[in-house]
Amino acid sequence: MEFKTVLFYIFATVLIVAALRVISARNPVHAVLFLVLAFINAAGLWVLLQAEFLAMILIIVYVGAVMVLFLFVVMMLDINIERVREGFWRYLPLGAGIGILLAAEMTIVLTGRYFGLENLPNHSFPADYSNTKELARALFTEYYFPFELASMVLLVAVIAAVTLTMRSRRDTKAVDPATQISVKRADRIRLVRMAAEKEQGE
Amino acid sequence: MLNNFVLPDTLPAASEMIVCSMALLIILVDLFVSRSQRWMVSLLTILTLLGAALMTLVTADGQTTLSFGNMFVDDLLADFLKFLTYFAVIMMLIYSRSYLAERGLDKAEFYVLVLFATLGMMVMISAANFVTVYLGLELLSLSMYALVAIDRDSVRSTEAGMKYFVLGSMASGLLLYGLSMLYGATGTLEIGGVAQAVNQSEAPANLLVFGLVFTVAGIAFKLGVVPFHMWIPDVYHGAPTAVTMFLGSAPKLAAFAITMRLLVYGLFGLAMEWQQMLLIMALLSIGLGNLAAIAQTNIKRMLAYSAISHMGFMLLGLTAGVVGGQVDPFTAVNAYSSALYYVVAYVLMTLGTFAMIMLLSRSGHEAELLEDFKGLNKRSPWFAGMMLIMMFSMAGIPFFIGFFAKFSVLLATIKAGYTWVAVVAVIFSLIGAFYYLRVVKLMYFDAPVDTGPLRSDIDMRILLSINGLAVAFLGMFPDTVMSLSTTALVRSL
Numbered sequence: 001m002e003f004k005t006v007l008f009y010i011f012a013t014v015l016i017v018a019a020l021r022v023i024s025a026r027n028p029v030h031a032v033l034f035l036v037l038a039f040i041n042a043a044g045l046w047v048l049l050q051a052e053f054l055a056m057i058l059i060i061v062y063v064g065a066v067m068v069l070f071l072f073v074v075m076m077l078d079i080n081i082e083r084v085r086e087g088f089w090r091y092l093p094l095g096a097g098i099g100i101l102l103a104a105e106m107t108i109v110l111t112g113r114y115f116g117l118e119n120l121p122n123h124s125f126p127a128d129y130s131n132t133k134e135l136a137r138a139l140f141t142e143y144y145f146p147f148e149l150a151s152m153v154l155l156v157a158v159i160a161a162v163t164l165t166m167r168s169r170r171d172t173k174a175v176d177p178a179t180q181i182s183v184k185r186a187d188r189i190r191l192v193r194m195a196a197e198k199e200q201g202e
Numbered sequence: 203m204l205n206n207f208v209l210p211d212t213l214p215a216a217s218e219m220i221v222c223s224m225a226l227l228i229i230l231v232d233l234f235v236s237r238s239q240r241w242m243v244s245l246l247t248i249l250t251l252l253g254a255a256l257m258t259l260v261t262a263d264g265q266t267t268l269s270f271g272n273m274f275v276d277d278l279l280a281d282f283l284k285f286l287t288y289f290a291v292i293m294m295l296i297y298s299r300s301y302l303a304e305r306g307l308d309k310a311e312f313y314v315l316v317l318f319a320t321l322g323m324m325v326m327i328s329a330a331n332f333v334t335v336y337l338g339l340e341l342l343s344l345s346m347y348a349l350v351a352i353d354r355d356s357v358r359s360t361e362a363g364m365k366y367f368v369l370g371s372m373a374s375g376l377l378l379y380g381l382s383m384l385y386g387a388t389g390t391l392e393i394g395g396v397a398q399a400v401n402q403s404e405a406p407a408n409l410l411v412f413g414l415v416f417t418v419a420g421i422a423f424k425l426g427v428v429p430f431h432m433w434i435p436d437v438y439h440g441a442p443t444a445v446t447m448f449l450g451s452a453p454k455l456a457a458f459a460i461t462m463r464l465l466v467y468g469l470f471g472l473a474m475e476w477q478q479m480l481l482i483m484a485l486l487s488i489g490l491g492n493l494a495a496i497a498q499t500n501i502k503r504m505l506a507y508s509a510i511s512h513m514g515f516m517l518l519g520l521t522a523g524v525v526g527g528q529v530d531p532f533t534a535v536n537a538y539s540s541a542l543y544y545v546v547a548y549v550l551m552t553l554g555t556f557a558m559i560m561l562l563s564r565s566g567h568e569a570e571l572l573e574d575f576k577g578l579n580k581r582s583p584w585f586a587g588m589m590l591i592m593m594f595s596m597a598g599i600p601f602f603i604g605f606f607a608k609f610s611v612l613l614a615t616i617k618a619g620y621t622w623v624a625v626v627a628v629i630f631s632l633i634g635a636f637y638y639l640r641v642v643k644l645m646y647f648d649a650p651v652d653t654g655p656l657r658s659d660i661d662m663r664i665l666l667s668i669n670g671l672a673v674a675f676l677g678m679f680p681d682t683v684m685s686l687s688t689t690a691l692v693r694s695l
Binding site for chain 1: 340345
């Protein structure tokens with residue numbers, strides 16, 4: 001057996017075990033950590049397919065950013081594990097049904113001859129080929145204009161989010177010290193002039 | 203392919219670069235100016251747009267130049283529409299300055315978002331590739347969503363922003379889906395390449411028409427025509443008036459531009475198909491817009507329905523380009539330039555009308571009800587006159603710009619053989635004249651509710667007067683704008 005094949009089986013086995021543990025782990029923090037393990041193994045599989053850019057992005061974006069966010073959320077929320085697990089057996093048929101359907105569809109696409117998969121070119125690149133470089137070259141030459149525009153769209157999203165959320169709320173009870181010390185007598189007390197009145201019954 | 207890459211010619215996109223870099227600069231400038239120096243941000247924004255206008259004027263040579271790997275096109279139509287866009291935005295900024303200041307909305311973010319929205323419109327106007335069409339549209343829409351909701355203390359504004367966001371993203375999805383179908387059918391994202399593939403009928407016709415339907419739906423949403431008009435009244439009503447004015451003016455120019463680029467240029471081979479769709483939408487819009495506007499008591503809502511009917515009228519011009527499958531260049535140019543003229547006239551009238559609403563508004567009071575216009579003649583005869591001009595022009599009463607816009611569109615429709623369509627459109631615009639004239643009646647024959655004098659800045663008064671007189675006099679000399687529109691189209695198609 002070729003060394004690459006050995007690696008593939010190692011990655012694939014760990015990936016499947018980790019994925020199963022994601023749904024079976026009792027502690028949600030453990031489940032998230034198993035998901036991280038699954039992602040890292042999937043990244044390993046992509047490296048074997050010579051898609052090192054995708055592998056890097058998977059680790060940087062999913063493991064580095066999204067999963068850390070997940071961990072934060074899971075740790076902040078006080079999740080009652082017993083309540084979450086209550087419906088496990090009830091939802092199992094539905095979940096299993098969807099899973100089997102997905103697996104069947106993938107089998108049809110990957111093994112059937114209707115989609116002409118055998119006509120796909122068998123990509124094999126020399127050792128010094130870098131698809132990161134190829135992607136970068138395409139982005140910064142041919143697609144330079146839309147690339148810059150996309151960055152502007154992201155910037156607008158940031159500005160819009162800040163504009164809509166950063167504001168002084170009117171319903172908070174916080175006191176503005178500047179208005180507090182500049183208060184005048186007239187703001188607090190109103191002197192009313194009126195004639196003296198006699199008490200009844202005197 | 204990548205190794206013989208030549209640096210793109212960036213000169214055609216110089217004005218885009220000015221707007222983009224100045225928007226970035228203004229965010230930074232805002233950090234260093236105090237509250238009392240806010241006017242500097244507003245002034246910088248206006249100067250940016252003037253600079254971009256100057257750059258567009260200098261680089262306009264009437265030639266069609268493709269740049270950035272055929273993703274960006276600079277032709278006379280683009281220059282013309284961009285030039286109008288700058289001035290519509292500048293007018294909006296001047297009109298809304300004190301309105302924004304009174305409501306504490308004159309934040310630098312407002313001006314930056316306006317600049318980014320303008321950049322999005324410029325990209326749409328110059329788009330020569332599906333990718334740039336979509337990115338320009340998203341840049342415009344995202345900035346607009348935030349602008350509509352910018353008054354966070356107002357529930358209506360927030361609600362309008364939310365509605366616009368949800369419906370707008372759905373429309374972007376529709377457009378994207380349509381474009382991806384067209385890509386699947388023709389195998390290219392370049393609009394020129396799509397036109398070629400359609401003309402040589404290489405592409406599967408079913409798939410093309412399928413993609414066309416979704417593309418038309420996406421465009422119709424952006425124009426706000428029936429049955430994709432639901433967002434217009436709520437968003438126009440809920441947004442701060444300054445934003446409504448912005449939303450109702452310049453983006454119509456950009457939406458017209460992508461309609462021209464996608465349908466009239468890219469899918470011209472399918473003109474018989476999309477003309478039918480546009481015709482149905484145009485008639486429904488003219489009908490529903492005019493009838494629903496009668497029932498409104500809020501002038502912003504009334505103008506929203508009037509916007510729907512005006513966009514319907516504009517679409518009539520686009521449906522008259524190809525007659526009976528025969529392409530006659532003269533008829534086509536005539537029809538499309540009448541639609542372009544309509545958009546230009548509409549933008550000018552909309553700016554003036556919303557400026558009147560802002561002129562009557564004070565801090566803490568929005569003059570958005572029809573009642574607020576009661577007895578305006580007693581308070582200020584001059585501005586009552588301006589509003590009279592706007593209303594007459596919108597109703598299509600002769601010798602104002604709106605009359606010639608309607609006239610040229612109807613003429614093109616009749617030439618294309620759709621006489622019954624023209625008759626229906628005229629009947630509905632007669633019905634529509636009722637609610638425009640009601641405003642005039644309120645101004646001249648009713649007693650004022652509020653007798654205070656109008657307070658506003660001198661620059662706003664001058665600009666509003668120029669705007670009103672332009673609506674009046676451009677109507678008397680319609681040839682100036684008309685010949686510009688025609689030249690822009692002839693040199694670009």
